[in-house]
Amino acid sequence: MIRSHRFYDGFAAGRSLRQLLQVGVSFDANQDPQISHPLDWPTLPAYSGDARMMLDAIRWDTDLIRRYDLAGPRYTSYPTAVQFHGQVGSFDLFHALRDSRKALRPLSLYVHVPFCANICYYCACNKVITKDRGRALPYLQRLEQEIQLIACHLDPTQKVEQLHFGGGTPTFLSHDELRQLMAHLRKHFNLLDDDSGDYSIEIDPREADWSTMGLLRELGFNRVSIGLQDLDPAVQRAVNRLQSLEETRAVIDAARTLQFRSINIDLIYGLPKQTPENFARTVEEVISLQPDRLSVFNYAHLPERFMPQRRINSNELPTPTQKLDMLQRTIDQLTAAGYRYIGMDHFALPDDELAMPRKNRPCNVTFRVTPPMVIAI
Numbered sequence: 001m002i003r004s005h006r007f008y009d010g011f012a013a014g015r016s017l018r019q020l021l022q023v024g025v026s027f028d029a030n031q032d033p034q035i036s037h038p039l040d041w042p043t044l045p046a047y048s049g050d051a052r053m054m055l056d057a058i059r060w061d062t063d064l065i066r067r068y069d070l071a072g073p074r075y076t077s078y079p080t081a082v083q084f085h086g087q088v089g090s091f092d093l094f095h096a097l098r099d100s101r102k103a104l105r106p107l108s109l110y111v112h113v114p115f116c117a118n119i120c121y122y123c124a125c126n127k128v129i130t131k132d133r134g135r136a137l138p139y140l141q142r143l144e145q146e147i148q149l150i151a152c153h154l155d156p157t158q159k160v161e162q163l164h165f166g167g168g169t170p171t172f173l174s175h176d177e178l179r180q181l182m183a184h185l186r187k188h189f190n191l192l193d194d195d196s197g198d199y200s201i202e203i204d205p206r207e208a209d210w211s212t213m214g215l216l217r218e219l220g221f222n223r224v225s226i227g228l229q230d231l232d233p234a235v236q237r238a239v240n241r242l243q244s245l246e247e248t249r250a251v252i253d254a255a256r257t258l259q260f261r262s263i264n265i266d267l268i269y270g271l272p273k274q275t276p277e278n279f280a281r282t283v284e285e286v287i288s289l290q291p292d293r294l295s296v297f298n299y300a301h302l303p304e305r306f307m308p309q310r311r312i313n314s315n316e317l318p319t320p321t322q323k324l325d326m327l328q329r330t331i332d333q334l335t336a337a338g339y340r341y342i343g344m345d346h347f348a349l350p351d352d353e354l355a356m357p358r359k360n361r362p363c364n365v366t367f368r369v370t371p372p373m374v375i376a377i
């Protein structure tokens, strides 16, 4: 039984909502919390309505906030990128593939498309900025080789239950390139044809229109994750990402009409020129779009590691107190609008399956935690 629940932020660069929760949750020692690692937070066993209410109740602890006010890595993958090392050799990979094949395990595939036409100064993703669309071709040729190489170690009947295209900006690729990439994946893997898998793609609304959304649906995608970050014009100028609410709304309208099963929106708090007031307005507008899920990331400012971030004026970044205020208001706004805090920076509407972990069916987070397999260069 969950006894108490604290929620706080470290508020230095990279310290995310999720990291805060790792340290801020405590459990009754007499009960088995079934949480072996802080990152297992989303795999909580079925918890009762009472416990859920308690999860939703947030308490702030200023001492803890101060104590954990340290920079840390972003948990877009686990282990985090800074923990990656070269000690995993080809034999380790072969063994892992053989184990998967022998057990006929279902698969999760992640495909990374690193290209973006424009740079967003805050971006900490693995990306290549170019206006030259021709650069995708040699990448795709190698990606197809990689797909073939991995697939030949697996059983062709293993079902691909999850597929995720991330970036960069996957829709940087032309329609023909997207078609060809999916055809290649289908040729080598057992992709599900009945829409029962979770097939998702990251969408930058500036790089997708109705026809792109139609194509993606036709190719088998049924979930979208939309980058938005902030709607305030001054913030958008400061991070070099000009994106209107209408552009985002158009993509969401298309996704709904085309019956994508789930729509996620990404926001970031802690960006230059953000204030608790203007970020609250962004959150209000986003609530009006009614996404099924929301990711609210704490801005990781690491200019020594990510060169484009040096174009951000650090004097324009909100203070730790302002960030705390933003986080607190965001949680208040989202919970008042009916969203539940899931963990790992995520919020979801109560009828979203993320918000409904059931007994013996933990709510696993793949890609960002433990992908069985990554196909990327």
Ligand SMILES: C[S@@+](CC[C@H](N)C(=O)[O-])C[C@H]1O[C@@H](n2cnc3c(N)ncnc32)[C@H](O)[C@@H]1O
Pocket (backbone or CB within 6 Å): 116, 122, 123, 124, 125, 166, 167, 168, 169, 202, 203, 204, 205, 226, 227, 228, 229, 266, 267, 268, 297, 298, 299, 300, 301
């Ligand atoms: C690959 S991008 C999203 C897809 C697409 N390229 C777009 O921008 O819409 C993944 C997400 O990571 C988040 N992100 C990127 N850099 C970040 C940073 N420095 N700190 C926190 N979140 C960041 C943003 O919310 C972004 O939407």
Ligand code: SF4
Pocket (backbone or CB within 6 Å): 115, 116, 118, 119, 120, 123, 124, 125, 127, 167, 168, 169, 204, 227
């Ligand atoms: S946020 Fe998205 S569009 Fe912007 S640079 Fe990063 S990956 Fe590219």
